[in-house]
Amino acid sequence: MTYADLDRPPLDAAALTHALVGSGTWWRDVQVTPSTASTNADLSTLAAAGAPEGTLVTTDHQQAGRGRLDRVWTVPPQAAISVSVLLRPDPVPAERWSWLPLLVGVAVAETVQAAGVEATVKWPNDVLVDDLKISGILVERVQTDAGPAAVVGVGLNVHQRADELPVPTATSLALAGAATTDRTVLLRSYARVLEALYRAWAAAEGDPRVGLLDSYVRRCSTLGQDVRVEMPNGEPLVGTAEAIDAGGRLVVRAGGARHALSAGDVVHVRRRP
Helix, strand or coil, X not given: CCHHHHHCCCCXXXXXXXXXXXXXXCECEEEEECCECCHHHHHHHHHHCCCCCCEEEEECCECCEECHHHCEECCCCCCEEEEEEEECCCXXXXXXHHHHHHHHHHHHHHHHHHCCCCCEEECCCEEEECCEEEEEEEEEEEEEXXXXXXXXXXXXXXXXXXXXXXXXXXXXCCCCCCCCCCHHHHHHHXXXXXXXXXXXXXXXXXXXCCCHHHHXXXXXXXXXXXXXXXXXXXXXXXXXXXXXXXXXXXEEEECCEXXXXXXXXXXXXXXXX
């Protein structure tokens, strides 16, 4: 054992499994590895092989994590939570699956709040603390023999020091003064919050007006801000973020017109100074 092990202990696989998986529970499997390239890639493989909803894959060291638009996300060993969960929201119409990144953002923000740190969500897939990124979310739709599934990946900065952060606009729970930086405790908390939010959303057939829309809007720091939206064609859209609509799109008022933008429509959404 090294001092690093004491400062940043490995995940407790037995404790996670005991807390989540059992007779009559929603969770079906918890897999913990010392290291991997990508938990989303690992879980996509399991999904194709028939893994059930409620399968969770996590690791102590994700070496080739990906964010939206294939952006790279890397962290030191045992310094962050890298976790992917398999969802099969069969009752939910396909057009409502766009709410999954937003739902997961609320779950992560709730987890950070429970650790004693104020958090907000930035549309479409980030969680912020004091306007600094603490978590990113990547949801991927995969086709399997049992039907389409969603692989929900989250990266949450936990132990990183300032010199270990990839960009100056990021932070970690340790830097934010969290009440706990125990990754096993945090991951258990996230799993339970995600389960509750997801099951309620699925039971409502994905209708965000049954609670989720209001929960997201209350936490969304993008709303009310003057923003510059970088579009794939290189043309920026400059205006005011006014609303999140029922489709999970960001509504921006620019030049007297209202533009409803899906996550796939944009490269970056940045606050204007």
